[in-house]
Amino acid sequence: MTNEVSLYFDSQVHAYENLNKNLIWKKIKKNEIEALIPKKFIFKNKKVLDLGCGNGIYTNLIFQGGAELIDCVDISSKMLESLVSNSSNNSNSNSNSNSKTKIRTFCTQIENFKPDIKYDVMILSGSFEFLKHHQNVLNLISTYMQPGGLLLILAPRKNFLGGLYYLFHLYHGIRVKLFSIKELKKMALKSDFCIDKVENIFPFALVMHLKKCENQNTLYE
Numbered sequence: 218m219t220n221e222v223s224l225y226f227d228s229q230v231h232a233y234e235n236l237n238k239n240l241i242w243k244k245i246k247k248n249e250i251e252a253l254i255p256k257k258f259i260f261k262n263k264k265v266l267d268l269g270c271g272n273g274i275y276t277n278l279i280f281q282g283g284a285e286l287i288d289c290v291d292i293s294s295k296m297l298e299s300l301v302s303n304s305s306n307n308s309n310s311n312s313n314s315n316s317k318t319k320i321r322t323f324c325t326q327i328e329n330f331k332p333d334i335k336y337d338v339m340i341l342s343g344s345f346e347f348l349k350h351h352q353n354v355l356n357l358i359s360t361y362m363q364p365g366g367l368l369l370i371l372a373p374r375k376n377f378l379g380g381l382y383y384l385f386h387l388y389h390g391i392r393v394k395l396f397s398i399k400e401l402k403k404m405a406l407k408s409d410f411c412i413d414k415v416e417n418i419f420p421f422a423l424v425m426h427l428k429k430c431e432n433q434n435t436l437y438e
């Protein structure tokens with residue numbers, strides 16, 4: 218299915234670039250971004266990993282937040298090309314409090330990515346649902362994280378509109394996973410992340426903030 222996913226997203230680059238003109242989409246995205254990224258300073262001088270970065274909506278925010286390094290991983294080479302051209306435009310026009318921000322791109326599956334460093338912050342937005350073995354991926358990416366580092370997840374949830382999102386992708390031959398808060402919490406509890414926050418976001422998303430911790434997770438048992 219990864220081939221279907223990369224072919225689908227390769228074909229969607231122009232549609233994604235035009236999404237910003239859609240007012241409903243902009244409103245939904247604004248809600249999601251506010252819930253996922255409470256404050257831009259969390260990126261200041263940090264090493265950040267954007268998993269399933271697409272054309273770089275979050276990469277741009279991380280850049281504006283003054284990250285030291287942003288590693289962007291995606292299975293779609295066309296999305297990464299679009300990200301590179303957007304980020305060179307953005308670096309000319311957007312203020313960034315860290316003039317030395319470095320951006321690297323990796324065209325590979327999230328499941329196969331082998332980083333050469335550990336990260337302070339990781340973002341998994343809009344890509345977790347396309348993966349197969351969610352618990353394994355969570356366990357794997359926790360090994361890339363500095364102790365105390367933050368993982369920000371945005372995923373579709375099990376409700377009526379989430380169901381339409383599922384059917385939309387099924388029509389393109391892709392089976393996505395919808396999540397409930399209970400399932401995400403269960404996965405987090407089986408990993409070595411601690412849950413900082415988990416909430417439903419209108420209209421069909423879930424946001425979870427996880428912190429890499431050494432101790433057993435007791436917050437949400």
Ligand SMILES: C[S@@+](CC[C@H](N)C(=O)[O-])C[C@H]1O[C@@H](n2cnc3c(N)ncnc32)[C@H](O)[C@@H]1O
Binds near residue numbers: 271
């Ligand atoms: C819905 S877009 C989200 C883009 C961006 N993160 C956002 O939130 O706007 C999902 C992205 O995840 C990528 N993706 C899906 N499955 C992947 C996988 N197994 N490995 C790497 N990238 C993947 C797709 O190519 C696509 O660019």
